[in-house]
Amino acid sequence: MSHRQIVRALTGLILGLFVAILSSTIVSNALPKIISDLHGGQSAYTWVVTAALLSTTATTPLWGKLSDLFSKKLLVQLALVIYVVGSLVAGLSQNAGMLIACRVVQGIGAGGLTALTQVIMAAMISPRERGRYSGYLGAAFALGTVGGPLLGGVIVDTDWLGWRWCFYVGVPFAIIALIVLQKTLHLPVARRRVKVDWAGAFFVTAAVSLLLVWVTFAGDKYDWISWQTYAMLAGALLLVLVFVLVESRASEPIMPLRLFRNKTISLTSVASMFVGTGMFGSTVFLSQYFQLARGESPTMSGVMTIPLIAGLFLSSTVSGLIITRTGRWKAFLVSGGVLLTGGLALLGSMRSDTPYWHLALFMALLGLGVGMMLQNLVLAVQNQVGAADLGAASSVVTFFRTLGGAIGVSALGAVLGNRVTHYVADGLAALGVKSTGESAGAIPDLATLPAPVRHVVESAYGHGAGDVFLVAAPVAFLALLLVIFIKEVPLKTASGLQQAAGVPGHAEQTSAVPAQASAAETLAETAAETAEAVGVAAPVIPLPAEGTAIHGQVRGSEGAGVERATLTLISLTGRQLGRASTRADGGYELIAPGAGSYVLIAAADGHQPQASTVVVGEEPVPYDVVLAGTSGLSGTVVAEATGIPVAGAMVVVTDVRGEVLATGGTGADGAFGFEDLPAGDFTLAVNATGYRPAALPVEVAGNGPTHVEVPLRAGARLQGTVLGGTARTPLPEARVTLIDAAGNVVATATTGADGAYAFGDLDAGEYSLVAGGYPPVATQVTVGNGAAAGPEAGSEAGSAEGFDVELKHPEG
CATH class of the missing domain: 2.60.40.1120 (Carboxypeptidase-like, regulatory domain)
Structure with a gap:
């Protein structure tokens, strides 16, 4: 897709994402007023936020899996409709329970919007180019995050509007997004039989809900160490085990367990949970701090959070542009983890009388860290999977992030409530007033309190909010430790749609696609561009129910079968006719619609893609494919006199122009290796302490790794x-x-x-x-x-x- 086509398609998605962010942020500054009017307490305050996060968490994997099975456009429109219905009913709430139920419905719609936005972006844009467009999402995220609290504060402070308009104001944006998506988003749809894993969705929702109920009421309704705690934790663990059992047997699991065999996906998912805990679980209480600890109005409390949003917008935009230019992303994850941990730790020192410029600096650091980690964790996972698992993998990261946020809001809300109660009791005791505890969980109205009591309450909320951030800092540090161990893999240069067509793409090897594949890809892109130019949807690609079978085995150059290789059958005009993945033994089967000539494209991770012409008649056609391994360079550095391996040697690869292509060091066994080098002639230079430098010419073959041994002469x-x-x-x-x-x-x-x-x-x-x-x-x-x-x-x-x-x- 051209840049213009991508921007047009992203317009509706960005509007939808803005609606989702607006729904979660617009109530933040209005919540103290809303909960006060609905006669709720701190528990209700927490659950208004947690309920939306919970429903988002539980439905995110479901949305992601459905995007692999149904039309992504239809699903994102359905998510918008669900959001609109939930918002309209939420504005009519008569009590806190009704509002919490409506927030659940809103969360279902918002979960679809956030998950599907990432999935559709991955389908249209390659990982290498995605950072460039992530800046647009970062802008929408920042606008919704800073505009939501401001808009909510203005609505609450305006007598003739009232807080109910906080839920109505997002509806026009959602309707506009529906119209724009209908006109601009055109993606091909591969129709196939689907089976939704409703049992998996039920058990994961039940497990998360039980865990959140325990976190919310522990330390308040019952002790942390009590029979209720043991019962709920045991129940949640049992539900998780049942969920794992169901997923292992489901034909279309919402969360494929095989994804977690990939170390990057496992580490990124857990890191996302900790990031969500530190981000959602702490920042949601900032508005409560500004209103109840500093006596600011809802509007001003939104204005005061601008440094946080400015840091988030700046880091997400700049890091996205740099990642697109360089293809390197791990440094931003590590830097984001450092800034996130540092920002939370510094905010842990705040009190009700902390100078605002201190808070602004700390919030800016927190925003910079969140901006660097939020999108790039999803990017790291999307770069690891094929097109068939793009939706499920993207939703896994979003699931764990929102799960961490839901747990964080519940746990840290309980911490805030308990600490505030404790600090208020101590403050009143110092004034000679005995606390009755009757309103311990209620949100106070500062305007009705006597000056001495008001000072005690403000001081209690200031100190309690600082404790919340102090608790969140170690959680963010755990996320930092996890991302350090994530291996950086060069970003692919093919989008999800291109990968589905058999063109995987690699950061350092973009010219390895055979001419036939490039021609077919060009024809397919031309057809898609023509469809969009005339203003119609791209053609739907039904898989033929009957036809002639093409079957065989995909093997590597060493003769072993290649598992999970992708085969795509296209017509000579570039239309996709069928797609399949190989079994464990490398076997596959495709159905051609009838006799004729077709192009068969085969691709697999770690192998060069191949395209070939297959002639189909009336009988099934056996056709085996041999995929060559990607080029690479490996070797060993040894001492010339003794043959002993040299550890810690610096190895540099340059091309014929002298440009450095790769650098690395040898391990304890003297070995080094570079993957995904293009075939050609290079210069290999090696130097080590106590040895004379050496340089030698190396020819990297195109049919697998090239191995060399470099002898170093002792000085x-x-x-x-x-x-x-x-x-x-x-x-x-x-x-x-x-x-x-x-x-x-x-x-x-x-x-x-x-x-x-x-x-x-x-x-x-x-x-x-x-x-x-x-x-x-x-x-x-x-x-x-x-x-x-x-x-x-x-x-x-x-x-x-x-x-x-x-x-x-x-x-x-």
Whole structure:
């Protein structure tokens, strides 16, 4: 898709995402007023937020899986309709229970919008280019996050509107998004029989709900260590085990367990949960802090959070552009983890009288960290999976992030409630007033409190909010530790739709697609562009129920079957006719609609894609495919004299123009390796401490990794003692200079108290040794192939050249 087509298609998605963000942020500054009017307490305050996060968490995997089975466009429109219905009814709420139920419906719609936006972006845009467009999503996220609280504050502060308009105001945006999506989003649809895993969705929802109920009421309705805690934790664990059992047997699981065999997906999912806990679980209480600890209006509390949103917008936009340009993303995850942890820890020191500029700086750091991690965690996972699992994998990360947020809001809400109750009781006791505890969980109205009591309440909420951030900081630190262990994989250059057509794409190997595949891809793109130009949807691709079978095996160059290779059958005009994945033995089967010539495209991770023409008649056609491995370079660095592996050597690969393509170091076994190098001629340069540098030409083949062995010659060593005077005593602080045969100064040294000097890592040859202190003496020295660095350096044993120099005044 061209840039113009992508931007047009993203317009409706961005509007939908803005609606989803608006629904979760617009109530943040209005909640104190809403809960007060509906006669709710701190528990209701927490559950208005948690209910939406819970329903979003539970339905995110379902939305993601449905996007792999149904029309993504239809699903995102359905999510918008659900959101509109939930919003309209929420505005009519008469009590806190009704509002919480409506927030559940809103969360279902918002979960679809957030999950499907990521899935559709991945289908249209390659991982390498996705960072460029993630900036647009970051802008929508920032606008919704900063505009929501501001808009909610203005609505609450406006008498003739009232807080109910906080739920109505997003409806026009949702309707506009529906219309825009209908006109601009055109994606091909592969229709097939579907089976929704309703049992999996039920058990994961039940497990999460039970866990959140326990977190919410522990420490309030019952002790943390009590029979209720044991019962709920055991019940949640049992439900999780049942969920795992159901998923392992489901034909279309909402959360395929095989995805977690990938280390990156496992680490990223858990890290996302911790990020969600630190982000949602702490920032949701900022508005409560500004209104109840500093006495600000809802509108001003939204204005005061602008540094947080500015940091988020800046880091998400800039990091996306840099990732698109460089293809590197791990540094931003690590940096984001550091900033997120630091920002939360610093906010843990805030109190009701903390200077605002301190808070602004701390919030900016927190926003920078969130912006670097939020989108890039999803990007890291999407880069690891094929097109068939794109929706499920994307929703897994979103699921764990919102799960962490839901747990964080519940747990940290309980922390805030307990700490505020404690601090209020202590403050009132200091005033000589005994707390009755009757309104311990209620949201106070500061305007009705006497000045001394108001000061106690403000101080309690300021200190309690600081405790919330202090608890969230270690959770963010755990996310930082996890992302450090994620292996950085170069971003692919093919979108999800291209991968579905058999063109996977790699960051360093974009020219490896055979000419037939490129031609077919061009035809397919031309057809899609033509459809959009005339304003109609891209053609739906039904899979034929009857036809002629094409079957066979996909093998690697070594002869073994390739599992989970993707095969795509297209017509000579570029239309997709069928797609299949290979079994564990590499076997596959496709159905051609009838006799004729077709193009069969085969692709698999770690292999070069291949396209070939298949002629189909009336009988089934056996057709095997052999995929060559991707090019790569590996080898071992050894000492020339002994053959011992050299650890810690620096290895550099340059092309014929001298451009550095890859760098790395050798391990304890002296081995090194570089994956996904294009075939061609390169220069391999190696250097290590105590050895002479080496460079050699290398030809990387196109049919698999190339292995080389690099011998390093040990450097010679020249050492000795400078003697002075007639007594020939060791001379300290004498200047010794070594000059090669061309007159170049190779090295200089100053003798120590024992008069000793030493030069290491020398080439064999003729040198001039000049010593000064007394009248200088110049002597010719011949250096052979001695030891690399002498026995004291710990390298292999060898001889060292010894040469003493005598200095004295001339006689007479």
